[in-house]
Amino acid sequence: MAKQMVSDSPRRRRRPTKQGVVLSEQTIIETALRLLRHHGSAGLSARRLGAALGADPSTLYRYFHGIDDLTLAIADELIGRSFHGWEPTGDWWRDLYALGIRSHAAYLDHPQAAVLSASRVSGRASEQSAVDTILGILREAGFPDGAAVRLYRAFVDQMLAFAALDGAELALPDDVRASDRELWRSSYTQLPAETHPHIAATAGLLVGLADRSAYPDALELFLDGARALLQRLEMTRDPAGT
Structure with a gap:
């Protein structure tokens, strides 16, 4: 009991x-x-x-x-910290971008907690408020409910996936993380164009990106795709808006 x-x-x-x-x-x-x-x-x-x-x-x-209940409370705490101090601007693309970046950063402030809790559903107050806020941004932007729900899920899961991935890297011992990053320099910059032409052509860029998360780029691509979807939906709506 x-x-x-x-x-x-x-x-x-x-x-x-x-x-x-x-x-x-x-x-x-x-x-x-x-x-x-x-x-x-x-x-x-x-x-x-x-x-x-x-x-x-x-x-x-x-x-x-128990510990699992505490884990759910930790997940909800990180969500709450993501929204602390955030104010909507009314521009849905900018608002979601800001929330994504803030949420990702809040999780990476506690990388071990991010790995532990990113896959969990807390069902608590901060999570419920976050779900309602994000759905509201999408619905008010003009996305129909079906699209809004799908985009909400993709938006959140993308952030959580990167939080878990980047958190797992940050949770590695310092020497292991440094060794992994050095491999980009010691291995990929040495590959010859004869066998790996595309890596050889972009090796400097690959190494330059090795020390930062790809999440901001992925988030921007996702939101640009959502904006293109909204434009297509607006073009196909009849004058009654159905």
């Missing part, structure tokens, strides 16, 4: 831990993010959380049903 959850106000009234920390859902989430940064997903456990908070490990279950 799942342990009984406590409401937020009683949590705040609880006595501080041995380290003087007054526990709350948010405190546990932030501590979990720190543990993930330093220890990876293997370091996220009730025992480690309890030690970091100066509390009994069982305390976690007063706030979350």
